[in-house]
Amino acid sequence: MAEIILNTEKLSVGYGKRIILSGIDISAERGKILTLIGPNGAGKSTVLKTICRQLEPLGGAVYIGKNRLDELKVDTLAKSVSVLLTGRVKTEFMRCRDVVEMGRYPYTGKLGILSSDDRKKADEAMAIVGVAGLADCDFDSISDGQRQRVLLAGAICREPEILILDEPTTFLDIRYKLSLMTLLKRLVAEKNVAVIMSLHELELAQRVSDNILCIRENSPDRYGTPEEIFSGGYISRLYGVSESSFCEAYGSSELEKLEGKPEVFVIGGGGSGISVYRKLRRWGIPFTAGIIHENDIEYPVAAALAADVITERAFEPVSEANVRKAIEIMGSCRSVICAISHFGTMNDGCRRLLEEAKKLCILEKGET
Numbered sequence: 001m002a003e004i005i006l007n008t009e010k011l012s013v014g015y016g017k018r019i020i021l022s023g024i025d026i027s028a029e030r031g032k033i034l035t036l037i038g039p040n041g042a043g044k045s046t047v048l049k050t051i052c053r054q055l056e057p058l059g060g061a062v063y064i065g066k067n068r069l070d071e072l073k074v075d076t077l078a079k080s081v082s083v084l085l086t087g088r089v090k091t092e093f094m095r096c097r098d099v100v101e102m103g104r105y106p107y108t109g110k111l112g113i114l115s116s117d118d119r120k121k122a123d124e125a126m127a128i129v130g131v132a133g134l135a136d137c138d139f140d141s142i143s144d145g146q147r148q149r150v151l152l153a154g155a156i157c158r159e160p161e162i163l164i165l166d167e168p169t170t171f172l173d174i175r176y177k178l179s180l181m182t183l184l185k186r187l188v189a190e191k192n193v194a195v196i197m198s199l200h201e202l203e204l205a206q207r208v209s210d211n212i213l214c215i216r217e218n219s220p221d222r223y224g225t226p227e228e229i230f231s232g233g234y235i236s237r238l239y240g241v242s243e244s245s246f247c248e249a250y251g252s253s254e255l256e257k258l259e260g261k262p263e264v265f266v267i268g269g270g271g272s273g274i275s276v277y278r279k280l281r282r283w284g285i286p287f288t289a290g291i292i293h294e295n296d297i298e299y300p301v302a303a304a305l306a307a308d309v310i311t312e313r314a315f316e317p318v319s320e321a322n323v324r325k326a327i328e329i330m331g332s333c334r335s336v337i338c339a340i341s342h343f344g345t346m347n348d349g350c351r352r353l354l355e356e357a358k359k360l361c362i363l364e365k366g367e368t
């Protein structure tokens, strides 16, 4: 079992005398990523600020190893914990390199003089997060995403045991989001760092976390592995969205479905219908999708966006009853779009739908 490096006991957090969350019992392990998720304003940042001593606990305690956080010396804490919180960092006339090198301050002594080793570590960190080219740029004159990565370089060049990150992906484009996640995985695997972070991107939280703490309305709600958290419709309840608009398997979301009488019938399957469903949703056209097997890759998208889905049991050939039902619904639609170009044994019923649509002359032009 991994060693617990930070844990809380009945922790209460908040501002002044106002408690935002209480009863927080979490453990962060070396070599593991713990992610906090939950709706806006739930208290994720407040927890992170409290466990890195930016805020006083309003009850309970935080421990780093065997020591209470409030009893640790500042320099001991600074060497073991690196923090990247949201909010602007105040800097004036600082180059990016200076900001990164500030990460080494627990090691530089009272005069703040950097050794060649400190500079080397700062250079390495800049190279790892891809900001070496910005080293001599004015920190206040770079983009938000670049600034985020420079701050991250500062946080990792300290070589902490615990890395605390509040919404680290906020300003990053997809490439840097993915490279940040890869970097975090490397830090935990190779350096045995414990990462504690908050994330809004659920698909990233699902893929990268070892454990997830879900926070909702004044209390920690659920704690577990991604498999435990992303199941049974829990995430939809946590965020108050309809169950069909969030796909647990992929950690992705769709727009809320359009209700109303279907105007279009989409013959789909095997993933071919996904782009058609999304296009119709963007255009505001209610539609029926069919005949989709329950285990089809596109079933979650069809279920999220279609006013109605005609489904077939997994691994079973399309039934006669479903073909008849689909033909009846097709007849009441103004058009049919066939998204599939290949028919096999299991979806032979869909080929019959296509033939029927041709007979009814309601097949959309340009779609076969």
Ligand SMILES: Nc1ncnc2c1ncn2[C@@H]1O[C@H](COP(=O)(O)OP(=O)(O)OP(=O)(O)O)[C@@H](O)[C@H]1O
Binding pocket: 015, 020, 038, 039, 040, 041, 042, 043, 044, 045, 046, 047
């Ligand atoms: N400095 C502050 N003083 C007083 N209350 C605050 C302060 N900062 C945040 N709050 C309040 O604490 C609550 C929790 O805020 P917090 O920023 O921790 O939530 P969060 O889960 O991180 O939200 P988000 O996902 O929107 O970033 C909110 O009600 C917020 O208004």
